[in-house]
Amino acid sequence: xxERKDLELIASLVPPGSRVLDLGCGRGELxxxxxxxxxxxxxxxxxxxxxxxxxxxRGVNVIQLNLEEGLAIFEDQSFDVVxxxxxxxxxxxxxxxxxxxxxxxxxxxxSFPNFAHWxxxxxxxxxxxxxxxxxxxxxxxxPNIRVGTYADFEVLARKNGLQxxxxxxxxxxxxxxxxxxxxxxxxxxxxxxG
Amino acid sequence: MGSLGHVTPASMSFDxxxxxxxxxxxxxxxxxxxxxxxxxxxxxxxxLVCHALNASHHVxxxxxxxxxxxxxxxxxVGPGKPLDTxxxxxxxxxxxxxxxxxxxxxxxxxxxxxPWGADFPVVTVEDWVQAQARLLQxxxxxxxxxxLGGSLGGMQALSWALQFPQRLRHCVAIATAPNLSAQNxxxxxxxxxxxVTDPDFHGGHYYAHGVVPKRGLRVARMIGHITYLSxxxxxxKFGRELRAAELGYSTQEIEFQIESYLRHQxxxxxxxFDANTYLLITRALDYFDPAREHGGDLARAMAAxxxxxxxxxxTTDWRFSPARSREIVKALLDNRRDVSYAxxxxxxxxxxxxxxxxxxxxxxxAYFDRIxxxxxx
Numbered sequence: 321x322x323e324r325k326d327l328e329l330i331a332s333l334v335p336p337g338s339r340v341l342d343l344g345c346g347r348g349e350l351x352x353x354x355x356x357x358x359x360x361x362x363x364x365x366x367x368x369x370x371x372x373x374x375x376x377x378r379g380v381n382v383i384q385l386n387l388e389e390g391l392a393i394f395e396d397q398s399f400d401v402v403x404x405x406x407x408x409x410x411x412x413x414x415x416x417x418x419x420x421x422x423x424x425x426x427x428x429x430x431s432f433p434n435f436a437h438w439x440x441x442x443x444x445x446x447x448x449x450x451x452x453x454x455x456x457x458x459x460x461x462x463p464n465i466r467v468g469t470y471a472d473f474e475v476l477a478r479k480n481g482l483q484x485x486x487x488x489x490x491x492x493x494x495x496x497x498x499x500x501x502x503x504x505x506x507x508x509x510x511x512x513x514g
Numbered sequence: 515m516g517s518l519g520h521v522t523p524a525s526m527s528f529d530x531x532x533x534x535x536x537x538x539x540x541x542x543x544x545x546x547x548x549x550x551x552x553x554x555x556x557x558x559x560x561x562l563v564c565h566a567l568n569a570s571h572h573v574x575x576x577x578x579x580x581x582x583x584x585x586x587x588x589x590x591v592g593p594g595k596p597l598d599t600x601x602x603x604x605x606x607x608x609x610x611x612x613x614x615x616x617x618x619x620x621x622x623x624x625x626x627x628x629p630w631g632a633d634f635p636v637v638t639v640e641d642w643v644q645a646q647a648r649l650l651q652x653x654x655x656x657x658x659x660x661x662l663g664g665s666l667g668g669m670q671a672l673s674w675a676l677q678f679p680q681r682l683r684h685c686v687a688i689a690t691a692p693n694l695s696a697q698n699x700x701x702x703x704x705x706x707x708x709x710v711t712d713p714d715f716h717g718g719h720y721y722a723h724g725v726v727p728k729r730g731l732r733v734a735r736m737i738g739h740i741t742y743l744s745x746x747x748x749x750x751k752f753g754r755e756l757r758a759a760e761l762g763y764s765t766q767e768i769e770f771q772i773e774s775y776l777r778h779q780x781x782x783x784x785x786x787f788d789a790n791t792y793l794l795i796t797r798a799l800d801y802f803d804p805a806r807e808h809g810g811d812l813a814r815a816m817a818a819x820x821x822x823x824x825x826x827x828x829t830t831d832w833r834f835s836p837a838r839s840r841e842i843v844k845a846l847l848d849n850r851r852d853v854s855y856a857x858x859x860x861x862x863x864x865x866x867x868x869x870x871x872x873x874x875x876x877x878x879x880a881y882f883d884r885i886x887x888x889x890x891x
Contacts, residue, residue: 339850363847369873372856376824376880383843384857393844 325493326431326506327353330405333429333486333510334358338400341425343387343417344407347371348380355380362399387411391420399425408432409464418480422513427485434489434500434507436469441502454505470500470507477511486510516593521575521585523548525615526649532610533644535801538635541624545649546608546615547571550591551599553655558889560603560655561882562646562682563587564663564670567738567795568787570614573606574599589870596879601891602659607649609642611795613788620721620788632718632790639666639802643673647681659889660684660882664867665834666795669802672842675819676804684885685821686878689831689867691838692812692845693803698833701741702796705734709789718790727789732780734792739779744830744863748772812841813848822852824881826874828866829859854881 327350334340336358342351345364348371354360363381366372375382385393388411402425404417409432411417421428433454434440440450449459457464468476470489477484489496489504496504525546532540548571553560563573565586574591577583591597591604608616611634619634626633650658661682663671668690675685694702709715712730716723740748752772761769768774808814823846827839836857846853856877860866866874 361850363853369859373873373876373880376854376856376877377883379884381852381854383847383853383855385840385855393840393847395848398847 326490329490329493329495330403330429330431330508331358333508334360334401334403336360338362339398340401340403341365341394341399342403342405343391343421344404344410345371345375345380345382346406348375348378348382350403350405351375351380352378387417388413390416391424394424396423397426401425401427401429404428404430406431406433409466409468412465414466415476415480418476418482422480422482422511426512428482428511429508430473430511431490431506431508432466432468432473433464434470434504435467436471436501437491437505438502439505452505468507470504473507473509477509481514482511483514484509484511515595518550518575518588518592518599520578521548521550521572522577523571523615526652528645528648530648532641532648534635534641535638536636540610540617540635543610543617543645544615545610545617545645547649548573548575548585548606550574550604551602553603553653554891557655558657558659559601559886559891560605560650560653560658561597562650562658562661562674563591563597563604563606564642564646564661564667564674565606565609566663566665566667567799568783569667570612571606571608571616572614573604586868589868590875590878596875597662597882598879598886601886602882605650605653607646609637610645611637611791611798613791618788619718619790619794629719629721630790631721632793634790634794636797636801637794638798639669639673640677642798643670643677646670646674647678650681656681658682659885660686662686662688663690664688665690665864666799666802668834669799672804672819673802675821675823676815679818679820682821683888684824684881685819686824686826686881687839687842688826689828689834689839689864690825690842691834692805692815692841694799695838699800701737701833702800704737706793706796708733708737709793712789715789718793720789726784728784731784731787731789731792732777735780735783735787736776739776741833742864744832744861746830746861747863747865750861751775812845816842816845816851817849819846819849819851823854824877825853825855826867826877827855827857828862828864828874829857830861831864831866833864 340362342364443450489500490506527544569586572585574585623630661671661674668687671687709730712727714725715727755771804815805812827836
């Protein structure tokens with residue numbers, strides 16, 4: 321999600337003036353963007369020391385926590401939007417994290433690499449795991465402990481009682497609404513408690 | 515990074531009585547303080563550094579003619595350091611009740627003309643903050659860029675944010691807690707009992723007897739010291755290493771290196787620290803609990819604060835554990851305050867807040883850089 325256009329696309333889903341929680345906020349780019357362009361307030365959660373430092377340098381509120389330990393520090397519905405961009409696939413407790421996201425925020429927005437993007441499918445057909453811009457790691461050194469597809473998420477959301485408000489793909493910084501499972505490298509969903 | 519070089523303490527006396535939480539008051543009192551760097555024209559670059567249990571106003575720099583007299587936070591405060599004295603005007607104030615110059619138990623009690631001793635009124639974190647606020651007022655500083663403190667100093671920083679919300683822009687509280695746990699109070703109580711049961715204590719009026727309760731102070735310091743380190747650090751530094759090649763089969767002699775170290779620390783401390791001050795300061799620690807007046811609800815207590823916050827904790831600090839800092843973070847989140855929190859994975863236990871860890875100092879430097887930009891220095 322380091323791409324500028326991806327960032328702007330996701331930011332456009334966040335209503336102006338929202339109170340935002342960004343889970344796995346990285347270096348705080350998105351929060352800074354939301355603050356400057358959409359008058360949002362909020363906090364980032366990050367575990368990595370270097371990224372916490374980068375957020376501090378940027379003047380973004382950052383809280384160093386391990387997301388695997390849950391979101392108990394946040395009250396129910398205390399944020400307008402909870403973002404989980406390029407983060408979900410790194411977590412073990414994916415399902416409880418999604419439910420927690422919907423508990424803490426009125427709206428949740430997730431994005432993750434779509435494993436069903438056609439170049440990935442071709443690569444798997446050829447017998448190898450994909451290495452692409454959205455999935456830039458070899459199978460043996462990837463930090464992504466989950467791989468899922470656009471279509472998989474819809475099933476997971478239903479199973480966890482989440483109401484999908486919107487879903488689309490991203491390819492090269494542009495939204496993909498036609499056959500996103502096949503044609504996009506990144507899956508994006510906006511959801512709320514069902 | 516440069517050094518501050520030689521610094522000189524100053525003092526200021528106050529005639530207006532200082533009312534204390536206990537209901538008592540200090541009718542007149544003197545505070546000793548040091549400053550580093552320059553106060554800018556609009557007086558917006560002042561940072562107050564609050565001291566912890568056994569420290570003083572001497573935060574950074576050295577005293578002339580005393581080569582090993584670096585201030586207790588000299589690695590953090592100075593030209594080019596994380597709290598950069600080329601940009602900020604830094605102030606360290608010695609609290610009332612201390613034994614480092616400000617009015618305390620060794621000073622004469624105006625009612626008797628004898629040293630206060632154990633009769634010095636019990637002072638609280640809130641009282642100290644009131645005293646500090648008066649000194650800053652006298653220096654013409656109406657709003658601090660930040661208040662910074664670790665441990666008991668962090669409690670003072672929090673108290674500043676609650677008692678004088680408009681008088682600080684940022685609150686930086688490190689390795690601290692919203693109150694002491696029962697276990698912490700227990701350690702303090704053991705330390706106090708060691709002091710008051712020392713035959714040389716004389717009900718706190720040992721000055722008149724020409725003695726000091728050194729044995730008690732030594733034990734107090736030993737138990738305190740154990741709690742400031744992590745088990746891992748102690749293991750790495752001392753392990754089960756013996757002083758001699760063979761076991762001595764003695765219960766009185768020093769056999770393990772850790773015993774030698776603790777006794778050394780205890781001896782050193784008992785040479786310079788005042789026993790009555792130790793009693794007072796540990797009590798101030800026990801009493802600090804801003805949530806108490808709000809039915810134990812820390813979020814309600816923190817509602818008064820308007821400053822922006824940075825909290826830092828250390829993973830191996832079991833005396834002021836990260837969980838305690840997270841309680842403060844949560845209370846601030848509940849009030850929608852600006853807060854950042856760094857949890858530094860350092861091995862050193864509570865003492866880490868005084869040490870030079872690049873991640874820890876990096877976050878502080880970045881935070882103070884932002885404050886500097888905000889106040890235009």
